[in-house]
Amino acid sequence: MDFEALLSCFSSPSCVITQTTGGLISGMLLFLVAAGLSLIFGTLKVVNFMHGSLYMLGAYFAYTVYALSGNYALAVAGAALGVGLFALIFERLLMSRVYGSDVLLQLLVCYGVILILDDAVKIIWGAQFLSMGMPPAFQRPPLFIAGGVLPVFYLFLIVITLLVAAGLGFLIAGTRIGKIVRAAAINPTMTSALGINTAVVFGGVFALGGLLAGLAGALAVPVRSLVSGMGFSILIESFIVTVIGGMGSVAGALVGALLIGLVRSFGTIGFPLFTDGLMFLFMTAVLIVRPSGLFGKEG
């Protein structure tokens, strides 16, 4: 523990700005993955254990589209839509068959697909790690704000993610589609009896969750190396975010992700050897105070 360094950081505007923006950046990608995870759980009541693999697929799809076209915007769009489509196919062919089944069976199906996808990635893209590199548009010096440092690419990432968060919030809370999704989440039988095809709703939600994970993978690929199995570490952190924010709450996912980002960012200064532990400690503290998570519904 290094309280002196932590206090010194809090008393320095440049340190506060750099660490805060650093925390927001880490949190933003986590949010995109956790939001999809939370959305799927909230509506379908299943935990998608292969959500990290969708993030991995997004990264590889973006890498490939960028290699072929040299256009990063196209790579991001292609990866998000491609993974959304893959998630829809996965939901229709496999996951929909185990709704209402024992959670162990759902886990088994997801784990099987994780192994297949990891091996498929090795066969298609090779066992070696890959790196896409920073698109030329973002190869520029970082911005300096009150002594703090903010890379241009990360500013883009924050803006895109906030737009996605706002769009998602509007979709769920302010549109007819959102009402149908919420209705299907609360009572699928009644929703179905009212003439709404819940299979389409469930497939659509799963595809949207996949699209968000794919988008996260595509946004991460300029700064993170790609390797088969890369989805596992982000899955663990996404679960922590989902638990902190409340299972099923997109707003909770956003707050949880940003809090985890900030805890890690300032934790690395004050508790350099306990950053991971701090994250779990924070989750434990939240669960003690609010067992259903910050935005979760009681009971």
Added chain:
Amino acid sequence: MFDTKGTIRQRRNFIKAAGALTGAAGLGVPFISRAQNKPIRIGVPTILSGRVAQLGISSRNAISMEAEKFNAAGGLGGRKIEIITRDSKGKPDEAANNTRQLINSEGCEIIISAESSAGAFAVQEVIRELKVLCIHTNSETSSLSADPKIRVPTAFRTARQGIHDAIVSASYAGSVAKAKGLKTWMSCSPDYAYGRDNTSLFLEYLKRFHPEVELVGEAWPKLFQPDYTENITKILQAKPQALYSALWAGDLVSFVDQASIYGLFMQTSLFAINMADYTTLTAVKNLPAGIHSATRYIKTFPASSDNAAWADSYKAEYGDYPTNWSWENALAVGFLVSAMRKTKSTDATKLAGALRGMKIKSPFGADGTITMRAEDQTTIGYALGWGMTIPKEPYVPNVTPGDWKTILEYETEWKKKMGYA
């Protein structure tokens, strides 16, 4: 008691043996050559899946390439090498089980342990029990061969050693630090045994070579961490003049990519021991100029035609340039072939006797030769060097070679300090 079944079995065995003898008498030479042509089975436990699969594959490639040369030259009196590989997935228990199976079930007479340190120590205990000849090719942890309590009479090592690297690294970094006035240092290495050992040894010797150096902070990201933002911002706050890192492979690539967009390398000189390996150098798309690195493996160091030819033939065969693990495994086959030719045997005790103190010609030697030191059964004299990287071939144009006289002097002192000598 009279055992009817046993008697029948004995009779059948007798008839089989008689038949074989009759056949041998009739055919003569073919019977003898069948015995002589029994392949020399070499078992290779290694990592063929997961994050470091690429390195395991490059180990297997190098072993196969060298074995094919031996076989093409006639083998050992007609006996050809047959390689049997097993995937440990980087898990020590699987490395040990695979080694046991390779020896007991597959009949392997020799083991090339192409495992990382975690697996190598598990393999070492199997070798202690089964007394087969073994060469560790990838474990850099010095104690594997330096510590007499861990050492095994039939186990050798052709991998580079951590202590050798630490001395050369600190010597190079110390001289650059003196020349450029780099006094404040920080480290950012993976938080597990290799990262901690490597970094603490480097910093210890850096202080020896340049006592004015001051350590202003440490960052310990976990192994395979995808996001280094928190570590990078911490380094930015500490504003060190130089940064040492033992990150490797994809982790190092991610760190460099993420640190570059923060402009970290505009204010801080990076000394990354694992950068100058082809898999890493070719993966970084926006490699910043001026990163200092040890030469893990590049075809231009040692600057000999033999080394370049070996790298080119590997690339022609497998499509990629060799890795650090490739040369270490090729060297193991080089030593094995020399020992088998010298003893005309695959017997573990005879081979071990021949290997102790053996000096062979090698494209990877600092002076064209490498010696298997008798006292601790590990290699010395291999090429070690540091230099500044550029983003295209030859990647490290000017290498400062490590001085083996200095390495051995400091290593002896280290061994005494550790109670190994």
